[in-house]
Amino acid sequence: MKLFFKKIAFLMMVSIISYNVFASALQCDKKDFSLQLLGSGGPISDDKRASSGELIWWQGSPFMLIDAGGGTYLRFGQSGAKLEDVKIIGVTHLHTDHVSDLPAILKGGYFFDHKKDMVLFGPERGGVFPSMTEFFEDLFNSKGAFAYLVGLHNAQDGIKIAMKVKNVNYKSESAVVIYKKDGITVSALGIPHGDVPCLAYKIQTAKGTIVVSADQNGSHKNFIDFAKGADILLMPAAIDENADAQSKFMHASPSVIGEIAAKTKPKILVINHFMGKSLQTKDQTVAIIKKYYNGPIYSSRDLSCFPVTDNKE
Ligand SMILES: [Zn+2]
Secondary structure, eight states, X not given: OHHHHHHHHHHHHHHHHHHXXXXXXXXXXOOSEEEEEEEOBOSSGGGXXXXXXXXXXXXXXXXXXXXXXXXXXXHHHHXXXXXXXXXXXXXXXXXXXHHTTHHHHHGGGGGOSSOEEEXXXXXXXXXTBOOHHHHHHHHHSTTSTTGGGGGGGTTOTTOOEEEEEEEXXXXXSSOEEEEEETTEEEEEEEOOBTTBOOEEEEEEETTEEEEEOOSOOSOOTHHHHHHTTOSEEEEEOOSOTTOOHHHHHHSOOHHHXXXXXXXXXXXXXEEEOBOHHHHHTHHHXXXXXXXXXXXXXXXXXXXXXXXXXHHHO
16 A cells, blocks of 8 residues: 555656646747747647747847737747737738637636736638627627627726737738837738738747748749748648648648748748648648758747747857
């Protein structure tokens, strides 16, 4: 019996130690200026990953949250980020795998110590998709699905976030500057994701540039100028080279990603948005991209962290 309890105690100790090792591995070591993937998966749970979401760390804080697909609520907590420290949120588009955890994350504003302003950007309306402001109202106005969080508009009813929501013209031929303050410039450019209003975001600082592309088919030539010379370019690798025409209308194939990387010449290329099927062809995807682009390619996982500073050392 004694031996049994000793074994249990030993197993508990091992699990505590391995939990701590695992937990620390989830954190970004360098937060000067880094891209951290909250989710690296796609819209189907067969990839066993969180859907799309990224954090931009700047000077030790999570400056910007981009997207909040399913599972990113948990990953956000695991990243060690605090919602209080986030300055702006950028939504790329209103597919569920990019936005479904947003209400859960914003609810955290109920538990802040102090009131704070936060700005949420997203695309204007188009097709069956509402604009960012309409989406926000559908969720959080007094008749919305989460009417109990109506206080998100102006930090009322116990909620400490006063949310300013802004629509970005995704049809603009040139990038739109959405934030310029304290040495950071953030701009957005509409990208062709089938007929879904969709934005890419570029974050520029004195340390370098990070470009986050959400889903796109790669046919917009202005994206090349937008992303050119980035230290880090994030591109979704959702489909394989032999995907059907409809999939290629929505997403860039590996060869298109390769062409974009060859033209924009990022210091590193990070790929995400894997699905169960595309995980099986990940090696072929990387091999095809390498035919066009000879820089380093990283296949991201949930909570992978890519510091700009490392690339300059
Ligand atoms: Zn999408």
